[in-house]
Amino acid sequence: MNLFDVYPINNITITRAKGSYLWDDAGQQYLDMYGGHAVISIGHTHPHFVSRITHQLNQVAFYSNSIIIPLQTELAKKLGKVSGKDDYQLFLCNSGAEANENALKLASFHNGRKKIVAFRKSFHGRTSLAVAATDNPSIVAPVNQTENVVFLPFNDEQALEDYFAKHGDETAAVIIEGIQGVGGINVADLSFLQKIRSLCSTHNTVFIADSVQCGYGRTGKFFSHDHAGIDADIYSMAKGMGNGFPVAGIMIAPYLKAKHGMLGTTFGGNHLACAAALAVLEVMEEEKLMENAKSTGEFLMNALREIKDLKNLRGKGLMIGFDVSGELKDLRKDLLHHQQVFTGESKPNTIRLLPSLALRKKEAEEFLESLTEEINHLTSSSNLVSQA
Secondary structure, X not given: OXXXXXXXXXXXXXXXXXXXXXXXXXXXXXXXXXXXXXXXXXXXXXXXXXXXXXXXXXXXXXXOOOOOOHHHHHHHHHHHHHHOOOOOEEEEEOOHHHHHHHHHHHHHHHHOOOEEEEEOOOOOOOOHHHHHOOOOHHHOOHHHOOOOEEEEOOOOXXXXXXXXXXXXXXXXXXXXXXXXXOOXXXXXXXXXXXXXXXXXXXXXXXXXXXXXXXXXXXXXXXXXXXXHOOOOOEEEEOHHHOOOOOOEEEEEOOOOOOOOOOOOOOOOOOHHHHHHHHHHXXXXXXXXXXXXXXXXXXXXXXXXXXXXXXEEEEEEOOEEEEEOOHHHOOHHHHHHHHHOEEXXXXXXXXXXXXXXXXXXXHHHHHHHHHHHHHHHHHHHHHHHHHHO
């Protein structure tokens, strides 16, 4: 049997990882400035993370949500404390798409409505309703298509006001990433997030803050939406929540009421997942990783601003994007194969940086040196070709 060929794959086999570094089967070391799609939040194979999971595995790995799982309560309390949202409720699941799926479903249950507002270049997942709310027709199968989702321009307050003037009372939810990840590190204006909050409150519409990639401390605050000084009704979380272990969830405002059977999951909130998520929060607190994301991110941004060949630099904390010109179209590929540095991309010409929140200044400097060297090589080659 062959694997179903849906991933473009680099010819690299990683066999070991530690902190912000990876090693392949030939012993080659790589600097990880992408964290496996923003998943590695506290660094690869952090000793506390490994110890927490190993200890739990020797106790009990899994039983269903039909019994009391004290780790879930412990996780909810810790998450409320670290996020500053103690009065919210927690529903645990397994992935970002599942988190957004349940958030949208819960919103519709709450107000009995069907319409969803999403935004251009959004990405909310690949499952049924999550992918319908994702602005990428190439991954939306015919069975996923629905007239219940409308896409508005990102950061366009007037378009949002006009829509709500006509359809506000039939809209179940507005879902928005505080910083669009797959869409290209597009940062939501603080006033735009505040406008969403105001309109949702007026129209009994549920404000869903998709924090799957831009949350969990990555921007220097727990949720990127927090920079706007507002509270969403539901926050979806995944990626950095488990540092590589599949765990996700939604944090739900206290006014949204539960009933038995409304939501459900087989694997969500299992013993191992809770142990992994608790380890992440414990390390984030102990090592002050949100503060590190802010300071190291500021250092990187300031240094990147000095590199004239990079265009449209944007982001917050350790969620950074920049565009490159045609002569640098191979920059990401060459960083990997010539400099042994992993980065991410968004089509057509954006490089994304999503390293561990524990990235140290010296590792950031190592990246900047590799980046500068590769840019100089590409621009020199381009100049030689043009002169010829």
